[in-house]
Amino acid sequence: MGNRRLLFLLGVLAVNFLLFQSILVPYGNGNAPWSSVPQKYDNVRLSLHSTPKYFTVRNPPTGTVSGFSNSSAFIATVQKVHIPIVVDEVGHGKKKGMHNNVKGGLVSERNGSDDNVFEHGADRNDVRSLSEKKDVGKGDRLELESVGSKNFIADSAKGSKVDFSVKQFLETKRGASRLVKDNNMDSREHDGVGVHTSDSSTFSTNLENSPQKIVFSASDNSTAVSIPRRKMRCMMPPKSRTLIGEMNRILVRKRASARAMRPRWSSKRDLEILAARSEIEHAPTVTHDKELYAPLFRNLSMFKRSYELMERTLKVYIYKDGNKPIFHQPIMKGLYASEGWFMKLMEENKHFVLKDPAKAHLFYMPFSSRMLEHALYVRNSHNRTNLRQFLKDYTDKISAKYRYFNRTGGADHFLVACHDWAPYETRHHMEYCIKALCNADVTQGFKIGRDVSLPEAYVRSVRDPQRDLGGKPPHQRPILAFYAGNMHGYLRPILLKHWKDKDPDMKIYGPMPHGAASKMNYINHMKNSKYCICPKGYEVNSPRVVEAIFYECVPVIISDNFVPPFFEVLNWDAFSIILAEKDIPNLKQILLSVSQEKYLKLQLGVRKAQKHFFWHVKPLKYDLFHMTLHSIWYNRVFQIKVR
Numbered sequence: 001m002g003n004r005r006l007l008f009l010l011g012v013l014a015v016n017f018l019l020f021q022s023i024l025v026p027y028g029n030g031n032a033p034w035s036s037v038p039q040k041y042d043n044v045r046l047s048l049h050s051t052p053k054y055f056t057v058r059n060p061p062t063g064t065v066s067g068f069s070n071s072s073a074f075i076a077t078v079q080k081v082h083i084p085i086v087v088d089e090v091g092h093g094k095k096k097g098m099h100n101n102v103k104g105g106l107v108s109e110r111n112g113s114d115d116n117v118f119e120h121g122a123d124r125n126d127v128r129s130l131s132e133k134k135d136v137g138k139g140d141r142l143e144l145e146s147v148g149s150k151n152f153i154a155d156s157a158k159g160s161k162v163d164f165s166v167k168q169f170l171e172t173k174r175g176a177s178r179l180v181k182d183n184n185m186d187s188r189e190h191d192g193v194g195v196h197t198s199d200s201s202t203f204s205t206n207l208e209n210s211p212q213k214i215v216f217s218a219s220d221n222s223t224a225v226s227i228p229r230r231k232m233r234c235m236m237p238p239k240s241r242t243l244i245g246e247m248n249r250i251l252v253r254k255r256a257s258a259r260a261m262r263p264r265w266s267s268k269r270d271l272e273i274l275a276a277r278s279e280i281e282h283a284p285t286v287t288h289d290k291e292l293y294a295p296l297f298r299n300l301s302m303f304k305r306s307y308e309l310m311e312r313t314l315k316v317y318i319y320k321d322g323n324k325p326i327f328h329q330p331i332m333k334g335l336y337a338s339e340g341w342f343m344k345l346m347e348e349n350k351h352f353v354l355k356d357p358a359k360a361h362l363f364y365m366p367f368s369s370r371m372l373e374h375a376l377y378v379r380n381s382h383n384r385t386n387l388r389q390f391l392k393d394y395t396d397k398i399s400a401k402y403r404y405f406n407r408t409g410g411a412d413h414f415l416v417a418c419h420d421w422a423p424y425e426t427r428h429h430m431e432y433c434i435k436a437l438c439n440a441d442v443t444q445g446f447k448i449g450r451d452v453s454l455p456e457a458y459v460r461s462v463r464d465p466q467r468d469l470g471g472k473p474p475h476q477r478p479i480l481a482f483y484a485g486n487m488h489g490y491l492r493p494i495l496l497k498h499w500k501d502k503d504p505d506m507k508i509y510g511p512m513p514h515g516a517a518s519k520m521n522y523i524n525h526m527k528n529s530k531y532c533i534c535p536k537g538y539e540v541n542s543p544r545v546v547e548a549i550f551y552e553c554v555p556v557i558i559s560d561n562f563v564p565p566f567f568e569v570l571n572w573d574a575f576s577i578i579l580a581e582k583d584i585p586n587l588k589q590i591l592l593s594v595s596q597e598k599y600l601k602l603q604l605g606v607r608k609a610q611k612h613f614f615w616h617v618k619p620l621k622y623d624l625f626h627m628t629l630h631s632i633w634y635n636r637v638f639q640i641k642v643r
């Protein structure tokens with residue numbers, strides 16, 4: 001018990017340390033009108049200094065508590081620190097997980113920096129089966145990697161950078177110290193509680209609009225509090241449904257007419273993009289390609305031409321403004337890894353990135369929606385206003401400091417965010433930006449033809465993101481359909497109601513049992529199944545889609561309003577089955593009606609599609625990094641207006 005408490009304190013401290021690292025680093029003050037010299041360190045310092053022994057116990061190098069000025073030293077240590085955020089989502093299975101953490105991860109320093117996130121059964125299973133819940137919880141450890149930290153510091157030292165940080169934000173909100181304290185308290189509360197940690201993720205957008213309240217009582221009696229909660233949007237069927245056929249029509253319509261704002265003044269870049277557009281529209285016909293499997297694409301000729309032109313033309317400017325941890329701090333592991341990998345690879349990129357914003361076609365705002373929640377969400381507050389406000393302030397500052405945002409209203413700016421809340425956080429102030437989102441939900445403002453559906457690729461091993469890849473050949477897949485997972489959202493209970501224990505061909509389960517073998521069991525099921533059912537969870541997206549592709553199982557996506565990844569270029573009919581939610585009762589019939597010939601084509605399509613869903617430490621042609629950047633580029637190309 002003592003151990004566990006200590007563990008929590010350490011975790012909390014480590015997180016705070018990171019959080020405030022950005023505050024305490026004395027950046028050049030610069031000339032930015034809003035960059036105020038931090039004045040009220042007291043609270044922050046207090047919380048760090050009052051418990052220095054924990055730091056030294058935990059991690060000797062953090063003796064830099066007294067040497068904050070050496071920021072590079074700190075960042076160097078950060079790379080090795082696994083920040084344990086030991087919050088359990090479901091309550092059970094937690095204690096064991098924590099225990100393991102103590103032994104294997106936290107107290108004794110780990111040697112490798114990857115592979116071990118879910119080394120123990122309970123957590124592994126949680127994640128497998130709770131795939132959808134990307135909360136801070138579940139024993140998931142943040143893998144913070146200091147990407148380009150040297151550049152980052154060098155840039156900030158120049159003093160030209162906007163000193164936009166969490167602390168500053170909180171200070172301007174006055175209640176700063178309170179918020180900070182609440183965060184601490186909250187994390188600590190979760191020791192042995194395991195109650196509402198899922199709140200942050202379960203409850204969804206539009207809270208403001210749902211006045212009803214429901215009473216939620218904890219399953220653990222020791223803390224059986226009843227907390228008034230607003231009715232969760234994510235627990236109710238959507239009011240409107242857009243199915244895949246309609247999405248296709250919308251895309252065609254949007255392609256026919258550019259929608260972006262007419263720029264306030266003209267730029268040579270606009271003309272370059274316009275020229276590219278014309279070339280793409282008149283692309284030479286390509287029917288076969290060595291590297292690309294034609295059936296996967298809506299139009300291979302256009303894709304290929306567009307990709308070439310991207311490589312040749314596109315230049316991206318990355319705003320240096322904004323401090324860690326929310327900006328420039330990629331999280332490389334877990335369910336949100338897609339935003340982290342993109343950020344890291346983009347910031348490292350030499351080919352597309354340029355230093356002179358005047359020459360850029362696109363502008364990247366490199367924040368992490370994952371860290372935003374982590375740093376600013378007050379647990380159990382059910383209030384995400386802060387998070388949105390933070391990004392609004394950032395956007396205001398960017399648009400005041402540089403002339404580029406206002407030129408197009410943000411239409412040539414983009415963001416890449418995988419957290420469920422990203423649509424909410426970026427609404428209004430980033431309205432016209434190109435948003436690459438995992439939560440690609442047309443009822444949450446996702447605009448087909450402008451926004452990009454970002455694959456939610458669960459990364460377990462940073463060194464080997466493609467671990468366990470592959471599966472049985474199509475003839476050796478005895479299971480017709482497989483699903484296992486928790487009952488998130490309203491849809492999965494419907495799936496189980498119809499198919500759990502109903503039919504030996506349909507392996508439809510609830511949560512996989514806990515245990516060390518659980519993850520392999522889950523993966524083996526995918527490797528042995530013809531079809532992998534990917535029903536929506538709390539939100540429309542699910543990491544199962546990419547998992548199915550990894551294990552060469554044809555994904556069956558059941559999630560109305562979900563725009564599948566890279567919708568603008570990929571032809572999902574070639575390697576998946578997309579069903580309407582109302583089709584669940586006929587699921588087996590529908591799957592059986594697919595001919596063997598057609599199935600073989602689909603399965604081949606899955607294998608051919610794999611490479612487009614891989615992250616590589618050094619990006620390869622047509623991989624996930626390039627596909628993401630390409631879709632952003634492609635959408636800009638077809639939206640652009642010129643003056």
Ligand SMILES: *[C@@H]1O[C@H](CO)[C@@H](O)[C@H](O)[C@H]1NC(C)=O
Nearest residue numbers: 067069070071072073074076
């Ligand atoms: C900061 O850390 C770097 C690398 O660890 C070291 O070379 C440098 O001397 C340190 N500077 C100060 C002021 O401590």
Ligand SMILES: *[C@@H]1O[C@H](CO)[C@@H](O)[C@H](O)[C@H]1NC(C)=O
Nearest residue numbers: 104108109110111112113114
């Ligand atoms: C990591 O540590 C384990 C034992 O704790 C050891 O078996 C393994 O070889 C080490 N790996 C590396 C890469 O050092």
Ligand SMILES: *[C@@H]1O[C@H](CO)[C@@H](O)[C@H](O)[C@H]1NC(C)=O
Nearest residue numbers: 217218219220221222223224
């Ligand atoms: C929890 O509360 C229920 C009813 O309120 C009671 O039946 C049960 O025994 C309690 N469990 C524990 C572990 O106290």
Ligand SMILES: *[C@@H]1O[C@H](CO)[C@@H](O)[C@H](O)[C@H]1NC(C)=O
Nearest residue numbers: 280281282283298299301302
């Ligand atoms: C692909 O796009 C090109 C250029 O717009 C067009 O000429 C061609 O007909 C399209 N091919 C298909 C298969 O739609």
Ligand SMILES: *[C@@H]1O[C@H](CO)[C@@H](O)[C@H](O)[C@H]1NC(C)=O
Nearest residue numbers: 173381382383384385386389
């Ligand atoms: C949410 O938080 C903001 C400030 O962070 C506050 O102004 C607002 O009143 C809060 N909303 C609710 C419903 O509590």
Ligand SMILES: *[C@@H]1O[C@H](CO)[C@@H](O)[C@H](O)[C@H]1NC(C)=O
Nearest residue numbers: 399400401402403404405406
């Ligand atoms: C851009 O527009 C905003 C709001 O309209 C304004 O506050 C800001 O000063 C403008 N930026 C520039 C560089 O003029």
